[in-house]
Amino acid sequence: MGALSFQDVWVEYGDKIVLEKVSLDVPEGAFVSIIGPSGAGKSTFLRLALGQESPTRGRILLDGEPLSAEPGPDRGVVFQRYSVFPHMNALDNVLFGLDCAGSPLRGRLAGKARKEARAKAVALLERVGLGHNLKTFPAALSGGMQQRLAIAQALITRPRILLLDEPFGALDPGVRLDMHGLITELWLEHRLTILMVTHDIKEAFKLGSRVVAFDKRRHDPQAPHRYGSTAVYDFPLDEKKRRAIPPELAAMATSSAD
Structure with a gap:
């Protein structure tokens, strides 16, 4: 079990299923890049980790204890649009x-x-x-x-855990590269556990120590809302693997947000 553990987590809104059967362990100090097509529930997953939402079914644990039902100082968050006063x-x-x-x-x-x-x-x-x-x-x-x-x-x-929701998506390419360097340095200096949602697949593989892809495994054209997304790929990375993007994930790159 990791420091942050999602155990058979479901998120449902009425008769619509957003996430289903999400089981994922995130060890202390990991940098997890989260990718997937629009509507795959990536931002919902991040809100669960923040405590902004609670699962409809399943459990989320931090160090073996239930995650508090509201955001706390142990979790920091940065959004795409500058969340400052x-x-x-x-x-x-x-x-x-x-x-x-x-x-x-x-x-x-x-x-x-x-x-x-x-x-x-x-x-x-x-x-x-x-x-x-x-x-x-x-x-x-x-x-x-x-x-x-x-x-x-x-x-x-x-905070122990830093949550990043498309944090660099609105930045110019040169500034974005500078921010990549900064967040990597801060991750190592502060020994953070980072969960980062991004639509930039190259960014995901460049920054992450692990890449998790969300998508729907099942689909019924008669009731598409009755099937939720889950973690369909989970790639631990070393420095060599960061340079090569698996072809099955390349198709998941998209420029639109959840």
């Missing part, structure tokens, strides 16, 4: 997570605790290349810089 500058965006964790009633740390929190936030912003933009508001940052801010915001509470 537009009315806060970069430093306050990152400090917000520490304020909420350390002072849930007041929503703001004070005194020595705030000074220490500020030092942590500044250090992390410097690590992601935003050390000169502490007082800059998101609207004045480029797309790549906003995504760096979103990553810092997600990492400030030192």
Whole structure:
């Protein structure tokens, strides 16, 4: 059993089945790239790991215990569209997570605790290349810089698990390459467990230590909504395997989102 374990997980909305029979173990420190066609339930799977949704059937365990039914500080998330607060500058965006964790009633740390929190936030912003933009508001940052801010915001509470939902899809190719390098470095430095949804199959194989493909195994044209997606391929990767994309997965590459 892995640190994060999905055991015969189903997700159903009324008579529509989105995911079915998902059984997957994710060990500590893995970087799992999740691919598949549009509508294959990839983002739903990520929301399950976040605690934003609960399975209709089956269990999700973290270290052998049921995953909490709501998002917690042990899980950070970064979305494709920059999930930062537009009315806060970069430093306050990152400090917000520490304020909420350390002072849930007041929503703001004070005194020595705030000074220490500020030092942590500044250090992390410097690590992601935003050390000169502490007082800059998101609207004045480029797309790549906003995504760096979103990553810092997600990492400030030192989560064990980082969830990435098409985090680089809206970026220009050159900026995207820079972000690939940054997220790989942060994965290794912080010993994160990462689940990343992407429609870019080359990105999936480049970054992941494992690639999981979701799709429907069954299909009935008379009742297509009665069959859900599951993990149809699961490829552990080493450095050599990252360079070659299996032909059965190449057809799954698509440019549209869930």
